[in-house]
Amino acid sequence: MYSEIRFTLLAAASLLLAACGGGGSSSSGSAASPVIVSVPAPSTVSSGDALSFTGQANSSAGQITKMYWQIDTLTLGANALTSVTNADCKSTTTSGNTVNCVLQVTPPAKLTADYTYKLSFFAVDAKGNTSSSSTTLQVLQSASVTNNPTVQVGADATVTSGDKVSLTCSGSGGTPATTGDAYSYQWVVNDAAGLTISLAGTTGAANSFVAPVVKTATTVKLQCRVTDDKQKTGTAIQKITINPVVKPTVVPISYSGGTVQPGAAVSLDGSKTVMYDANGNLTSGTIYYLWQFKSGPASALPLQVYNATSSVASVVFPSVVTTTSMYVFTLNASTAPIAADGTSADPVKQRDVVFVVSPLPPITLTSYNLVQVVQSGASVQLKAETPNYTGSAPLYFSWTQTSLPAVALVGTNSQIAGFIAPTVTVATTLTFRVSADYQPITVANPGSASVDLLVQVLPKS
Known part of the structure; x- marks a missing residue:
């Protein structure tokens, strides 16, 4: 209701300005056209409420016989208005010789940016004289119900x-x-x-x-x-x-946690844990501890916690981690001994400690002799290179021959393999593939990197 009143008042002001040669809207038509139209000034809204725009038209040459609104989207990719009512001006009102047409629109429910729409109003009188005027509606993204x-x-x-x-x-x-x-x-x-x-x-x-x-x-x-x-x-x-607290209690404290590398051995330190009396004052006494593995990646096995009943325990993370992985451990502390399942005669207080294990770097595999030319009967060496690898985790290799004639390949699970070139009567190209991974290469795990090497065997001269 507020929007409709606001725009109607603005439209009236625009009409007065138009009569004086001014106004905030644009218009078109013959300079001598007796048809005069007006629309509200450009508007910006930040809510999805329905809006009303009143277009007004009159003609000194006769009755207004036709009016309509046209809506254009000025923002590329903008969603259409949710609803548009009375764009054909079938519903109008008159005031003297002025005819009013109220356009009602509802902004789209979802906006991915600020959207701007051009609203153009057209009028035609009984003698075919025409005129038009336009305004803009900007709907801010904050109006989106899913913003x-x-x-x-x-x-x-x-x-x-x-x-x-x-x-x-x-x-x-x-x-x-x-x-x-x-x-x-x-x-x-x-x-x-x-x-x-x-x-x-x-x-x-x-x-x-x-x-x-x-x-x-x-x-x-x-x-x-x-x-x-x-x-x-x-x-x-x-x-x-x-x-x-209502009785003596402990507060588990640990500054462990953070980002670690695969294979790291780290301490789970709860030695800063303290005890308070019923008045909330620090006191001394025996504190019992239990460190537990709480959670890890979905496919990971639970990690063993060493010296789990001490204030300072330790854990070794997997040496092969290919994606960023989070592990959570729980420090249990109490004024009475804690069983392996975490229960105690006195209340058990807990604190979670979170570690993030960084993934191993991707393996880059190549060879400095991707193509070799040898004589029949020659001893051939195939060597895989990992020029960018600087980690300490072991790498696993696997060599296979992918073209005939077959040779007796040795060192198939090493970084360096070899064979004796077969005796051929015409130049023959043999193809070999080496794969590498942080885990043993099997049918189920073909390796995360591979490269092909070519050996051309020539007949003996």
Whole structure:
């Protein structure tokens, strides 16, 4: 309703300006045309509400017999308006000798950019005189109902000092990616309420932290940010209320975690874990520990944790990792012994530690002798080269012959292979293929890199 009133008032103002030779709209027609038309001034909107545009026409030569609106899209690739009503001006009103035609439009529900539309108004009188005028409508992307992702976080919760707090987040809407993860996630502390909040990680839909010790109930706010494929972001906040301890308790602390290389042996250090009394003050006493493997890549086997019941444990990551992989370990701490399944007579407090294992670099395979020419009966050496490889992980090789006549190939699982050239009566080309990988090459694993070598065998002269 507001838009209709606004545009009607603007149209009236435009009509007055047109009579004086001015106005914000463009018009066309014969300079002597008795038909006068007016439209509202250009408009920009940031919502998807329905809009009304009033076109007005009158003629000093007779009655207006025909009016209509024409809509053109000025933004390449823009979606059409969701609805257009009365573009043919079948519904009109009159005021004196002026005829009004109200065009009603609704912006598109989904916009990938700011869209601009040209609205042109045409009028014809009884003697065939014509005139037209145009205006523009710009719809900002913020009007799109799917502009930004919608974010859903876990329910607000109440915990006790020292508890592990799990955070969950999911995204929908916006423009999800068509390959890989649909959205990217980031957790940040929105309001720490004067406390120190250490998140187990910053990326990923799930996260956690250990509730710090408080002496009075304190509410903190954690924000999840979800970004879609168009780099549009939606946010939501999860509130956690932390209550004081009611009996002596431990707070697990570990500064382990981060990015490591394949095959790395790292420490899981929980030695900074502390104990608090019922008044929330630091105290001393025996603390019991249990380190557990929590999760890893979908196809990965659980990793063994060494010295798992000590404050400082250790783990060795797989030596072959071809994609970025996340591993999570849990530090359990209590004032009573902890069983292997994580249970204890006293409350068990937990903290997650996250490691990201970087993938091994792609293997580049070649040979400095891709083509050789030898005599029948000659000893031939085939050597694979990996010029860009600087890692420490072992490489596996496999040689096969892909053309006849067959030869007795030796060293088929080595970087260097060889054979004795067969006796031929005409020049004969033999083809060999070498493949390489970080894991043994089998039928199921043909290797991640390969190259062909040619050996031309000549008859003995």
